[in-house]
Amino acid sequence: MKLTSILRLAAGIAFAGLLTISARAEDPLVIHVGYAAIGVDNRPFSEGTSAATARAGEFLEKEFANDPNVKIEWTFFKGAGPAVNEGFANDQLDFAYQGDLPSLIGRATGLKTKYLLASGARKPLYLAVAKDSGIQKIEDLKGRKIALQRGTNGHLAAIKILEAHGLKERDVQVVNLDSAATVAALTSKDIDAAFGDTQLINLAAKGSADVIYTTKGDDPRFGRNAGIIGRQAFIDAHPEITQRVVDAFVKAAQWSSDEPNRAALFELWHKSGTPVPILEEYFSKDTLAYRNSPLIDDLLTSQYAEQAVKSKEFELVRRDIDLQGWFEPKYLNSALQRLGLQKFWQPYGADGKPAAS
Amino acid sequence: MAAISETSGHAGPRFSWPSRKRIGIGLTAFILPVALLVLWWVASDRGWLAEQILPSPVFVYETARDMIASGEILYHTAVSLRRVVIGFAIGAALGLSLGVAMGLSERVEDYVKPLFLAFAQIPTLGWIPLLMLLVGIDETLKIIVIAKGALVPMALNTFTGIRNVSPRYLEVGHALRFSRWQRLRLIVLPGAVPSIFTGIRYGLTHSWTSLVGVELLASSEGLGYLLVWGRQMFWLDTVIVAMIAIGLVGFIMDKSLNNTETLIQRWKKGEA
Amino acid sequence: MVTTTSQAVRFRRGITLPILLLVVWEVSNRTGIVDPRFLPSLEEVVRAAKRELIDNDLLGDLSFSLMRNIAGFLIGGVVGIGFATVLALSRIADRLVMPTFNALKQISLLAWIPLISVWFGFGEQAKIVFVALAAFIPIVLNTYDGMRAAPDDLIEVGRALKFNGRQRALRIYLPSAMPSIATGVHLGLIYSWLATVGAEYFLAVGPGIGGLVIAGRERFDMAMVMVGVIILGLVGFTLNRLAYSLESYLLRWRPKQNA
Numbered sequence: 001m002k003l004t005s006i007l008r009l010a011a012g013i014a015f016a017g018l019l020t021i022s023a024r025a026e027d028p029l030v031i032h033v034g035y036a037a038i039g040v041d042n043r044p045f046s047e048g049t050s051a052a053t054a055r056a057g058e059f060l061e062k063e064f065a066n067d068p069n070v071k072i073e074w075t076f077f078k079g080a081g082p083a084v085n086e087g088f089a090n091d092q093l094d095f096a097y098q099g100d101l102p103s104l105i106g107r108a109t110g111l112k113t114k115y116l117l118a119s120g121a122r123k124p125l126y127l128a129v130a131k132d133s134g135i136q137k138i139e140d141l142k143g144r145k146i147a148l149q150r151g152t153n154g155h156l157a158a159i160k161i162l163e164a165h166g167l168k169e170r171d172v173q174v175v176n177l178d179s180a181a182t183v184a185a186l187t188s189k190d191i192d193a194a195f196g197d198t199q200l201i202n203l204a205a206k207g208s209a210d211v212i213y214t215t216k217g218d219d220p221r222f223g224r225n226a227g228i229i230g231r232q233a234f235i236d237a238h239p240e241i242t243q244r245v246v247d248a249f250v251k252a253a254q255w256s257s258d259e260p261n262r263a264a265l266f267e268l269w270h271k272s273g274t275p276v277p278i279l280e281e282y283f284s285k286d287t288l289a290y291r292n293s294p295l296i297d298d299l300l301t302s303q304y305a306e307q308a309v310k311s312k313e314f315e316l317v318r319r320d321i322d323l324q325g326w327f328e329p330k331y332l333n334s335a336l337q338r339l340g341l342q343k344f345w346q347p348y349g350a351d352g353k354p355a356a357s
Numbered sequence: 358m359a360a361i362s363e364t365s366g367h368a369g370p371r372f373s374w375p376s377r378k379r380i381g382i383g384l385t386a387f388i389l390p391v392a393l394l395v396l397w398w399v400a401s402d403r404g405w406l407a408e409q410i411l412p413s414p415v416f417v418y419e420t421a422r423d424m425i426a427s428g429e430i431l432y433h434t435a436v437s438l439r440r441v442v443i444g445f446a447i448g449a450a451l452g453l454s455l456g457v458a459m460g461l462s463e464r465v466e467d468y469v470k471p472l473f474l475a476f477a478q479i480p481t482l483g484w485i486p487l488l489m490l491l492v493g494i495d496e497t498l499k500i501i502v503i504a505k506g507a508l509v510p511m512a513l514n515t516f517t518g519i520r521n522v523s524p525r526y527l528e529v530g531h532a533l534r535f536s537r538w539q540r541l542r543l544i545v546l547p548g549a550v551p552s553i554f555t556g557i558r559y560g561l562t563h564s565w566t567s568l569v570g571v572e573l574l575a576s577s578e579g580l581g582y583l584l585v586w587g588r589q590m591f592w593l594d595t596v597i598v599a600m601i602a603i604g605l606v607g608f609i610m611d612k613s614l615n616n617t618e619t620l621i622q623r624w625k626k627g628e629a
Numbered sequence: 630m631v632t633t634t635s636q637a638v639r640f641r642r643g644i645t646l647p648i649l650l651l652v653v654w655e656v657s658n659r660t661g662i663v664d665p666r667f668l669p670s671l672e673e674v675v676r677a678a679k680r681e682l683i684d685n686d687l688l689g690d691l692s693f694s695l696m697r698n699i700a701g702f703l704i705g706g707v708v709g710i711g712f713a714t715v716l717a718l719s720r721i722a723d724r725l726v727m728p729t730f731n732a733l734k735q736i737s738l739l740a741w742i743p744l745i746s747v748w749f750g751f752g753e754q755a756k757i758v759f760v761a762l763a764a765f766i767p768i769v770l771n772t773y774d775g776m777r778a779a780p781d782d783l784i785e786v787g788r789a790l791k792f793n794g795r796q797r798a799l800r801i802y803l804p805s806a807m808p809s810i811a812t813g814v815h816l817g818l819i820y821s822w823l824a825t826v827g828a829e830y831f832l833a834v835g836p837g838i839g840g841l842v843i844a845g846r847e848r849f850d851m852a853m854v855m856v857g858v859i860i861l862g863l864v865g866f867t868l869n870r871l872a873y874s875l876e877s878y879l880l881r882w883r884p885k886q887n888a
């Protein structure tokens with residue numbers, strides 16, 4: 001195990017020695033899958049999404065188990081969504097789980113990607129404050145020091161929440177920190193507040209911070225979205241492989257949506273280091289099918305359209321984002337049909353209500 | 358560890374009318390940058406280079422213009438400069454005192470230098486997480502890190518400079534019955550000036566590097582933050598503008614140090 | 630003025646402060662004057678070191694960091710000496726390239742991180758390229774200066790002997806630039822170690838000592854951070870020693886100068 005990674009490092013060195021960015025000529029096809037998050041203590045796992053299930057349950061690996069020529073390589077990014085964009089930009093990633101804002105930023109900058117299926121959409125966001133910070137409601141954040149990871153979907157969601165309470169991003173002092181650094185800074189009271197999810201619930205459970213607000217149960221439009229993004233050049237070159245990758249993700253979504261699996265699911269996600277009770281809390285009052293739906297329904301597309309407008313309005317992107325042709329439901333629909341799952345998930349309309357199908 | 362001097366190829370500026378040959382040389386210097394710029398422009402214009410790998414120079418120029426007009430660049434530069442000035446002043450003063458103390462007294466050297474050298478082996482960036490635990494992520498952290506960047510080269514070069522003062526001068530001092538203070542002021546320090554200047558130059562470079570490092574890790578303003586910001590938002594144009602700003606500040610600091618150095622040396626010669 | 634003190638006395642003096650420091654550390658920890666979260670006991674640091682060494686593959690982290698460092702340093706060094714030789718020997722190349730190089734070197738090393746990350750991605754190559762860049766700059770500067778300072782009479786001799794470019798480079802410029810190159814190599818080693826840490830901080834997560842220190846800070850594990858920092862220092866020290874031996878080896882043929 002260690003030896004192979006050292007060998008890989010040696011290979012990397014030889015590669016860098018040539019100083020070329022050209023694609024490696026490889027006999028076996030390696031599918032590079034990225035994930036815009038990383039587990040506790042940098043474990044190469046995550047939680048809370050069907051993509052995390054696919055990883056921990058090895059759905060992709062099983063899909064290609066009989067193809068010795070296809071290999072799956074997962075990369076988890078501490079730098080979250082923005083780091084995934086870098087991976088897409090230099091063709092080191094073929095697919096990735098990525099949040100809404102970074103994928104829109106990528107689209108605005110000209111990355112050639114497709115949105116293949118939803119995963120980790122409708123995620124709630126939490127606001128935690130440092131002990132004794134005296135912050136009781138969102139309005140109190142004015143002038144305080146808040147941690148955000150810029151360019152992630154949490155960034156956009158946070159601004160939307162601030163805006164709904166009469167605050168602008170400029171009214172607070174934003175410190176750019178990743179998720180693990182945020183936990184450290186909140187515990188040591190270096191910052192006053194932070195937006196996030198399970199890591200903050202965990203912190204509150206340990207008594208090191210207080211969660212004072214969550215979008216859960218509030219207007220669902222405050223939530224965050226994410227999905228599986230594919231690199232267009234890869235999709236065009238390998239449509240069958242893409243189909244099978246989507247199949248695997250859909251199967252993972254199905255398994256993650258089956259209520260009888262709830263306990264097993266949290267146990268699987270626990271590989272990321274997040275305690276099971278925290279995950280239970282994170283998913284309380286939500287059905288698994290609601291949170292793990294892969295559907296590109298009207299609610300999802302309208303959410304992305306709104307995020308696009310908002311990110312322009314908040315000057316997070318400087319050009320209009322054209323969503324035309326970005327959503328590619330072809331592979332998803334084919335998977336749903338072949339797996340007999342057309343009726344498995346309830347589609348929602350743009351108003352957030354179940355759509356009559 | 359002996360003091361290491363980063364030799365830089367600047368000769369002292371001496372004013373004279375540029376000859377035609379000189380102008381030729383001056384123009385040659387611009388061939389490569391202009392060629393690169395044209396290549397860059399054509400490459401991005403024709404789409405050979407994806408925008409997410411390198412945005413077009415026009416775009417970078419527009420961003421730079423907007424950021425200058427809005428005062429954003431100036432603001433972040435000012436924040437960074439303020440940090441460097443304070444941190445460097447503290448670090449350089451401490452380094453100078455430590456260097457003088459170690460240089461003048463062998464006893465102090467014996468006691469302090471091994472420990473000091475041990476600390477100096479740790480790269481400045483290595484200290485940041487430790488300091489973060491101790492003092493948090495606020496201004497104090499930045500100042501300490503920058504000061505540390507300046508302290509080590511300053512102390513080492515001052516020390517070597519003093520030790521390298523020719524013993525002959527010291528004998529003259531003895532013969533003239535100079536007091537300890539006079540010896541320090543009239544013989545030792547002037548003799549060590551070139552080496553101290555190397556320390557200053559080095560210290561400033563280190564401070565500047567450390568500043569960018571600490572601003573990359575935890576900050577909400579400053580040029581390093583601008584870099585992170587641009588990187589996170591995938592605005593490579595902003596990243597490049599920030600890089601240019603960092604380069605310009607570095608250049609100006611380097612140039613003004615050079616000029617001061619020449620001035621002092623000329624003044625020393627004039628006095629002699 | 631400088632009296633020579635015996636080695637034993639110097640040694641005794643040298644270890645006084647470190648020992649004093651350790652005693653103060655231990656005492657303040659035992660008596661609880663300082664928060665153990667900020668200053669763990671010596672024992673705890675040793676325990677953390679043992680834990681990292683045995684359970685957590687500290688040596689693996691170290692070898693990853695060292696390999697990155699050495700690979701980057703070698704690439705930067707070889708390319709740097711070659712680049713500087715061309716600049717020093719060719720007037721045209723010098724006039725064309727040197728001003729641009731001088732302008733670009735003003736950009737602080739760490740400011741290259743975002744572009745390198747986009748250009749070279751999240752693999753090893755990005756880190757190695759960054760380390761190579763760190764070594765490249767001081768090596769180029771010093772090699773160049775050293776070669777430009779080659780004594781005129783030697784160059785004359787080369788001309789008289791009708792040396793070709795390769796001979797001139799290898800017989801005249803390279804040997805006379807040796808001390809300067811050695812300085813460059815020394816600086817390159819120091820900077821490349823700094824850059825290795827920087828790469829592990831700011832580029833993608835991977836095994837390495839820099840990652841270990843950051844993880845320690847995120848876990849509030851001061852003992853772990855200290856273990857990491859001590860290792861950073863030890864490696865820095867070793868590299869420095871190595872550079873000195875290399876320097877004296879490279880310069881062994883030179884008559885001792887009034888150092």
